[in-house]
Amino acid sequence: xxxxxxxxxxxxxxxxxxxxxxxxxxxxxxxxxxxxxxxxxxxxxxxxxxxxxxxxxxxxxxxxxxxxxxxxxxxxxxxxxxxxxxxxxxxxxxxxxxxxxxxxxxxxxxxxxxxxxxxxxxxxxxxxxxxxxxxxxxxxxxxxxxxxxxxxxxxxxxxxxxxxxxxxxxxxxxxxxxxxxxxxxxxxxxxxxxxxxxxxxxxxxxxxxxxxxxxxxxxxxxxxxxxxxxxxxxxxxxxxxxxxxxxxxxxxxxxxxxxxxxxxxxxxxxxxxxxxxxxxxxxxxxxxxxxxxxxxxxxxxxxxxxxxxxxxxxxxxxxxxxxxxxxxxxxxxxxxxxxxxxxxxxxxxxxxxxxxxxxxxxxxxxxxxxxxxxxxxxxxxxxxxxxxxxxxxxxxxxxxxxxxxxxxxxxxxxxxxxxxxxxxxxxxxxxxxxxxxxxxxxxxxxxxxxxxxxxxxxxxxxxxxxxxxxxxxxxxxxxxxxxxxxxxxxxxxx
Amino acid sequence: xxxxxxxxxxxxxxxxxxxxxxxxxxxxxxxxxxxxxxxxxxxxxxxxxxxxxxxxxxxxxxxxxxxxxxxxxxxxxxxxxxxxxxxxxxxxxxxxxxxxxxxxxxxxxxxxxxxxxxxxxxxxxxxxxxxxxxxxxxxxxxxxxxxxxxxxxxxxxxxxxxxxxxxxxxxxxxxxxxxxxxxxxxxxxxxxxxxxxxxxxxxxxxxxxxxxxxxxxxxxxxxxxxxxxxxxxxxxxxxxxxxxxxxxxxxxxxxxxxxxxxxxxxxxxxxxxxxxxxxxxxxxxxxxxxxxxxxxxxxxxxxxxxxxxxxxxxxxxxxxxxxxxxxxxxxxxxxxxxxxxxxxxxxxxxxxxxxxxxxxxxxxxxxxxxxxxxxxxxxxxxxxxxxxxxxxxxxxxxxxxxxxxxxxxxxxxxxxxxxxxxxxxxxxxxxxxxxxxxxxxxxxxxxxxxxxxxxxxxxxxxxxxxxxxxxxxxxxxxxxxxxxxxxxxxxxxxxxxxxxx
Numbered sequence: 004x005x006x007x008x009x010x011x012x013x014x015x016x017x018x019x020x021x022x023x024x025x026x027x028x029x030x031x032x033x034x035x036x037x038x039x040x041x042x043x044x045x046x047x048x049x050x051x052x053x054x055x056x057x058x059x060x061x062x063x064x065x066x067x068x069x070x071x072x073x074x075x076x077x078x079x080x081x082x083x084x085x086x087x088x089x090x091x092x093x094x095x096x097x098x099x100x101x102x103x104x105x106x107x108x109x110x111x112x113x114x115x116x117x118x119x120x121x122x123x124x125x126x127x128x129x130x131x132x133x134x135x136x137x138x139x140x141x142x143x144x145x146x147x148x149x150x151x152x153x154x155x156x157x158x159x160x161x162x163x164x165x166x167x168x169x170x171x172x173x174x175x176x177x178x179x180x181x182x183x184x185x186x187x188x189x190x191x192x193x194x195x196x197x198x199x200x201x202x203x204x205x206x207x208x209x210x211x212x213x214x215x216x217x218x219x220x221x222x223x224x225x226x227x228x229x230x231x232x233x234x235x236x237x238x239x240x241x242x243x244x245x246x247x248x249x250x251x252x253x254x255x256x257x258x259x260x261x262x263x264x265x266x267x268x269x270x271x272x273x274x275x276x277x278x279x280x281x282x283x284x285x286x287x288x289x290x291x292x293x294x295x296x297x298x299x300x301x302x303x304x305x306x307x308x309x310x311x312x313x314x315x316x317x318x319x320x321x322x323x324x325x326x327x328x329x330x331x332x333x334x335x336x337x338x339x340x341x342x343x344x345x346x347x348x349x350x351x352x353x354x355x356x357x358x359x360x361x362x363x364x365x366x367x368x369x370x371x372x373x374x375x376x377x378x379x380x381x382x383x384x385x386x387x388x389x390x391x392x393x394x395x396x397x398x399x400x401x402x403x404x405x406x407x408x409x410x411x412x413x414x415x416x417x418x419x420x421x422x423x424x425x426x427x428x429x430x431x432x433x434x435x436x437x438x439x440x441x442x443x444x445x446x447x448x449x450x451x452x453x454x455x456x457x458x459x460x461x462x463x464x465x466x467x468x469x470x471x472x473x474x475x476x477x478x479x480x481x482x483x484x485x486x487x488x489x490x491x492x493x494x495x496x497x
Numbered sequence: 498x499x500x501x502x503x504x505x506x507x508x509x510x511x512x513x514x515x516x517x518x519x520x521x522x523x524x525x526x527x528x529x530x531x532x533x534x535x536x537x538x539x540x541x542x543x544x545x546x547x548x549x550x551x552x553x554x555x556x557x558x559x560x561x562x563x564x565x566x567x568x569x570x571x572x573x574x575x576x577x578x579x580x581x582x583x584x585x586x587x588x589x590x591x592x593x594x595x596x597x598x599x600x601x602x603x604x605x606x607x608x609x610x611x612x613x614x615x616x617x618x619x620x621x622x623x624x625x626x627x628x629x630x631x632x633x634x635x636x637x638x639x640x641x642x643x644x645x646x647x648x649x650x651x652x653x654x655x656x657x658x659x660x661x662x663x664x665x666x667x668x669x670x671x672x673x674x675x676x677x678x679x680x681x682x683x684x685x686x687x688x689x690x691x692x693x694x695x696x697x698x699x700x701x702x703x704x705x706x707x708x709x710x711x712x713x714x715x716x717x718x719x720x721x722x723x724x725x726x727x728x729x730x731x732x733x734x735x736x737x738x739x740x741x742x743x744x745x746x747x748x749x750x751x752x753x754x755x756x757x758x759x760x761x762x763x764x765x766x767x768x769x770x771x772x773x774x775x776x777x778x779x780x781x782x783x784x785x786x787x788x789x790x791x792x793x794x795x796x797x798x799x800x801x802x803x804x805x806x807x808x809x810x811x812x813x814x815x816x817x818x819x820x821x822x823x824x825x826x827x828x829x830x831x832x833x834x835x836x837x838x839x840x841x842x843x844x845x846x847x848x849x850x851x852x853x854x855x856x857x858x859x860x861x862x863x864x865x866x867x868x869x870x871x872x873x874x875x876x877x878x879x880x881x882x883x884x885x886x887x888x889x890x891x892x893x894x895x896x897x898x899x900x901x902x903x904x905x906x907x908x909x910x911x912x913x914x915x916x917x918x919x920x921x922x923x924x925x926x927x928x929x930x931x932x933x934x935x936x937x938x939x940x941x942x943x944x945x946x947x948x949x950x951x952x953x954x955x956x957x958x959x960x961x962x963x964x965x966x967x968x969x970x971x972x973x974x975x976x977x978x979x980x981x982x983x984x985x986x987x988x989x990x991x992x993x994x995x996x997x998x
Contacts, residue, residue, distance in 0.1 A: 070981045071894070072902065143893040150892070153932075160940050168940075169932065176928050180891070181921045188905045192830075 007057065009064040011050055012079040012134045015089065016127050018047045019096075023123035030116035033108070040100050040119060047093045047130075051086065058086050059485050061492070071139060075197050080136035083489035084339055088262055089133040091343045092255050095350055096126050098465035102354050103246040105461025106361060117154060122250070124151040129255040132262060138187050138197040138271060141263055142179070145225070148259055149175045155247045156240045167242035174226050174236035183224025186217050190271060199266055201494050203273025211282060214272070218283055221267045222290060227260025228324060229317040231294040237317055241309040245357025248309060253316055253349035258342055261323045265338065268327050269494040278330040281415065287328030292422045295321040299429035306367045308356045311433060312349065315392060318426060319345045325419060326407045332491050334410025339487035340403035340480070347476055348391030348400050351469040355385040358466055362458045368437050375442035378457050382441050384470035389434035391473040394427050399476025402484075499549060502542045503558040503576045506586055507627050509539035510593075514620035521613045529601065532616040536594040536623065543586040546578055551986050555579035557633070557695075575693055577633035581836065581991035585630040585759050588840050589752055592847045592969075593623040596751075599965035600744035603854055607742050608655060615655065619748060622648040626756045635682050635717075635768060636692040638760060642678065642724065646671045649753060652745035653737050663736035670723055670733040678720025684713030685768075697768045706776065714773075717764050725757035727817050728791030735798075735810040743854045746806065751847035754813060755839050758820045762835070765824060771993045774827050784825045785913055791818030792919040796926035805853050805863035808930060812849070812889060815923050816842045822916050823904045829996040831907025836988050837980070838900035844973055845888050845897055851966040852882040855958035865937055872939040873953040877963055879938065881970040886931040888973040891924045896976040903984075 022043030029036040054064055064081040071077050081089075103122075107115050128151055131144030149172065157168035191197055193213075194204045205214065226233040240252055251257075268277060268287065277284050295318050302314035319341070326338030358381045359365055359374070375382040387398060394404035404427065411419035457463055476483065513535025517528035550556060560574035578586070597619065604612045625645025632638050650671070654664035686692055688709045689700050701710065719730075726734040734754075738746045765774055774781070795815025802808045820842070823835030855878040856871065857863050872879045888895035901920055908916040943950040957963065976983075989997055 069978065071978075072899070072981060073985070077894070139893070146892050150887075157940055165936055165940050169936075172928070172932055177925055180924050180928070185905060185909070185917055185921060188902060189909050192906045192909045 005061075006063045006065055008066065010066055011054060012064055012066050012081050013068070015047055015050045015054075016079075016131050016134065018043050018050070019123045019127040019130070023120050023127070026116060026120045026123060033115065036116065036119060037100065037104055040123065041097065043123070044093060044097045044100070048090075048097075051090050051093060054081055054086055055090075058083050059489060061489060065136065067136075072191075074195055075137055075139050075191065077140055077143070078136040079131075079134040079140070080199075081134055082493055083486040084262075084265065085133040085135075087339065087483070087486040087490075088258065088342055089130045091346045092126060092129045092133070092250075092258070095250055095254055095346060095469070096122075098354070098468045099246050099250040099350070101461055102249070102357065102465040103244075105459055105465070106245060106357060108461075113160075114158070118158060118244075121151050121154045122247075125155070125251060125255060129259055132259045135199075135266075137199060138190070138267070141266060142183065142187060145179060145183075145227070145259060145263060146176075148256060149179070149227075152247075152251055152256060155251065156243045158244050158247065159242065163242045167239040170239040171236050174233055178224050178226035178233055181224075182220040186220035186224055189213075189217060197271075199270025201270075201273070203271055203276050205272070205276065211280060214276075214280065215282060215286065218272065218286060221271075222264060222287065222324075225260050225263040225267075227256050228264050229257060229260065229294070229298075229320045230290055230324065231297060231317075234294070234298070234317045238310045238313040241307075241313050245309075245353060245360065248312075249350045249353035249357065252313070253353050254346045257316060257320055258346060261320050261342070264324055265327050265335075269335070274330050274335070274495045277328070278415075284328055284330050284414075284416065288325055288416045288419055291321040291325035291328055292419060294318065295325060295422060295426045296429070299426050299433070302433045303429065306369055308359070308366060308368055309353070311368065312352050312356060315352075315430065315433065316349055318430070319349070319392060322404075322407060322423070322426070325422070326410055329410045329414040329416055329419060331410045331413045332495055333406045334414060335495065336484065336487040336491050337403050337406030337408075337410050339490055340406060340483055341400075343483060344391060344399035344403040344473075344476055347469055347472045348388050348398065351384055351388030351466060351473060352392065354462075354466045354469060355381055355388060358458045358462045359385075361462055362456065368440075371437060371441045372444045373441070375438075380457055380463055381466060382438070384466045385441075386438045387470040387473050389438060391476075393430040393434060395431075397477045398473045399480060399483075400473070402477060402480040406487075499545070500558070502546050502549070503556060503578050503631060504560065505542040506539050506546070506590065506631060507624060509535040509537075509542065510590075510620045510627065511535075511624040514617050514624055517617035517620055518614065521617055525613055528613075528616045532620045533594070533597050535620055536590060536597055539623070539627065540587070540590040540594045543583065543590045547583040547587055547987070550578055550580055550583045551990075574637060575633035575695070576631050577694065578631060579991065580987045581759070581762070582631055584836065584840060584987055584991065585756070586627060588843050589623065589626050589630055589756065592751055592843055593619075593626075593748060595965045595969060596744075596748045596847065596851070599851055599854070599962050600747060602959050602961050603744045603747075603858055604742070606858065607744065611655070615652075615744070618648045618651050618655075619745075622652060622748065623752075626752050629756045629760055633694050634692050635685065635694060635697070635764070638763075639675065639679055639682060642757075642760070643675055645753065645756070646675065646724070649745075649749055652749065653741040655745060656740050656742045658740065659736065660740040660742075663733075663740045667733040667737040670730070674720045674723025674730070676720070677716050677723065681713045681716030681718075681720060684709050684716065688713070694763070694768055698770065701768065702770050702772065706773075714764075714769060718761065721757050721761045721764070722821075725754045725761070725817050725821075726814055727821055728787060728794055728814065731791070731795075731814045731817075734814060735807055738810045738813075739804065739806040743806075743850075743857050747847070747850040747854050750809070750813060750850050751843045751845075754817055755820075755843045758817065758824075758835075758839060761821070762824055766832075766993050771827060771995050774825070781825055781827070785822055785916055788818040788822030788825065789915045789919040791815060791821070792916075792923045796923045799930060800926055803865050805856065805865065805868075805934075809846070809849050809853060812927070813846060816846070819900070819904055819920065819923075822913075822919075823907060826904075826907040826911045826913065826916075828907050828910050829992060830903045830910060832992045832996065833984055833988050834900050834903030834907055836991055837896075837903060837984060840983075841888075841896035841900045841973075841976060844969065844976060845885060848881065848885040848966065848969040848973060849889070851962070851969055852878055852885060855962050855966055856882075858958050858962065859956050865934065868934060868938040870938065870942040870953045872935075873942065874956045875958060876955070878958055878966065881966050883931065883935070884970050885973065886927060886934075888977075890927045890931065894977045895973050896980070897973070899977055899980040
């Protein structure tokens, strides 16, 4: 277990920023522009993979750029959790880019250069969050992500897009400035440190009231995690084009929210403090538990595919928060694993939603009768993605939910077991009937769907890639578990 | 030579002002280069002083080397340069120089045919501001305060239409402020027999607290509050800076109020002392509530405005609340924040007014409704504008983030939660305004890249304006990244020693 001084983390972050610059410069030549993205993504992925063996041995890669405040630097540290999250975001960047090309080019969509530019910046910011060594650095990239995704959310630039964008910023910027920032400053003022450390930064005997207040401020302050009642920005942001919803609102943005909460809970509060102070653990679990159930119930009532997926995302994010809130080894491991598992599942679903829309213009679930026979490939991918989110084998979602359930039994919050199970049933209830109707019932409006056929290759291939990913994750979950295990080893002393 | 640096800082713009006034009469073309030269000399000297003072400690300079320097009471004119002074001198002379470079085209169009004495006045204003920032004598401070004020009345009245009324209004308010200040100085002088700041700071702590001392303090405080447009004495500012010529506003807005804040800090912590401020248990909470009110009202009014310049003016009013509040928290992070914000806010306001100036130059005015498509017309200017607004909101790693950080830390340490809430509220209000402008200027326009939509021709501001604007904007980020250096080498020595031990 060594700490290695390395510039690689900075390179990883810079790769996509450089790509963003090239994208802006090469805007006039679309093919060249998009090949930049692929080159950058591959380089980025290669760099990340080169860090993996060391990280799995327990090494930490560190780099300090400069001191910003006494004892707080702009600094990066790559641990297993950060690397895993970065790997997921970057590897999903590739299929999403292919999909974007397939979707935007035939539509001759405006401002494609801006779209890819902001996308690259957003990926840089997400990886920056993943590699942050302290809360200030994390906050910096967190805000950069909010700002760089705003043009993506408002891509269509019509009234709905502007309204959605307004909501997006109000919630994300508002909560982070009004809650997370003061909480961070209070932590700094009380402890003089913002570094993520095993055991947290608080001295023994810090007043529980203060801790509770700070905890709540952090939980709601990182509103990207979608904890109720600060969740409505997510359905609002569904006005964005499908690839944006897919990568950003199923993977990068929302996962940055839960990632930040994981970091705060494990690195600032500390798992021991959480486990030994029942009120703290209970607050996290109750808030996440309520969100989990309520979001799943709301999802049942949504007819628009994308909003159903959005509410499903809100619920699944709370799985992760609840898992960490349990403050047990397997709970945290399960939460860590749920990041890649849900990411692959949900991105498949979002891409499918985009593909379905492109194939036949359908946006609502009630229009889907018999669609499975028209576009079998897309619908099969949709089925696999929903299995992954529900948590059924042979998909990755099964593995993470397994650990989460184990974690809830080992903890002091055994009611969480029931919550997890109920929610999984609800997940099944809002996905499976949809798939059933698509394959087994006859089209409601035969004439209208006659022309429907599989969308172009550029759209279908990425959908199939991610769907395959869901299945592969199940078989390679052992490898992923090593990441989770290393992270737990680092932050849980027992 | 280095011994003479403190006076060179003021002499540069002062001589330039006098010469420019004469040449304006004989050869009008010469006055601009003269003023730029004067400001450049001043800036170079100030920059040198920063390093000298940071290494060797405060410098004292005796004007003309007269007066009995060894006597108990000093008669001669003293100029003091400590870390707080150098910080402000560099800020003032640097921003003034950059603004002078920036303003040329703006003055040529806005004040066509009338610009003869503009640069002389500008140089005189800067002389006054630098004088306030460097003098070691509270009466001389008053003199420089008036030099700066008189030249700013003229600079504002250079505008058209309502500018005269605004300037007159400012003149009445400004004179009242100056009177209050002078009256306060009178109290202090009668009680102690000296006007020298160093002398006073030695004498005042040895005396028993007296009514006269207190009355003097309050009068001086009220005087500088009027000058800095601290709520509720802010009424003159928005009209004055909005109706002034844009070039005047670009130099007045960032500097004039900030220098008054410096005067307040100097009076509070050098002439009087930290202990004295801490002893004012009745006043401290009131001032903090006033600061909160300044921030909240400034933010609220900025939301109701439809003119970009007006919005920026109300930003200034709320930012003044930041600094007064930070100073009156009277703890280390609070004061650090207030002093850091002096520099940061000067830079941010300057960048903001420069960007607005570019917009006004091309569009003729700055009503929000006129901004449609402005992002396509002037992409570089608007990029600078967005970064500046991000700094004002407090997005890391710009300087605005760090001043807010220190101020909130100070308020949390003192337990003044209403001030924390006000700071955050002000950030959010600025975010709303920024995105309102983005919506109007970018999103609500038929995108020219889509076929069939009308093209929006690019009409960027001239390079001579654009380069200073972009430079200032990049400076905001550089300043943010340099926070730790700035705080640890300069501001730490400017904060009263009792707080840093």
